[in-house]
Amino acid sequence: MEKYKDSDVELMSILLKLQEQTSPIRMSIGYTVGGTVRQGIILYEAAPKVIETLIEKGYTCDLNGCGMRVYKL
Incomplete structure (x- = not known):
C-alpha cells in the first residue's frame, strides 16, 4: 500500500486546523x-481565510473544472 507524501500529510494537518x-x-x-x-487534494468549498493562509504558507491554488487543486511547488 502506497503511503501519502509528507507534503500531503502536512497540508491535511493545516486544513484540519483551519477548519477548526x-x-x-x-x-x-x-x-x-x-x-x-x-x-492530489481538491477543495470544493472553503472560507476565503483558508485560501489566504495556504498561499501565505507557500501553497499554489489552481482553480479548474474539478475544484481548486492545492499543492506546493
Missing part, C-alpha cells in the same frame, strides 16, 4: 480527469 478556526471545508483526496485517477 473558520468553517467546514468540503474537499476530496484524489480526483479524476477524463476517466484517469489523479493524486
Whole structure:
C-alpha cells in the first residue's frame, strides 16, 4: 500500500486546523480527469481565510473544472 507524501500529510494537518478556526471545508483526496485517477487534494468549498493562509504558507491554488487543486511547488 502506497503511503501519502509528507507534503500531503502536512497540508491535511493545516486544513484540519483551519477548519477548526473558520468553517467546514468540503474537499476530496484524489480526483479524476477524463476517466484517469489523479493524486492530489481538491477543495470544493472553503472560507476565503483558508485560501489566504495556504498561499501565505507557500501553497499554489489552481482553480479548474474539478475544484481548486492545492499543492506546493
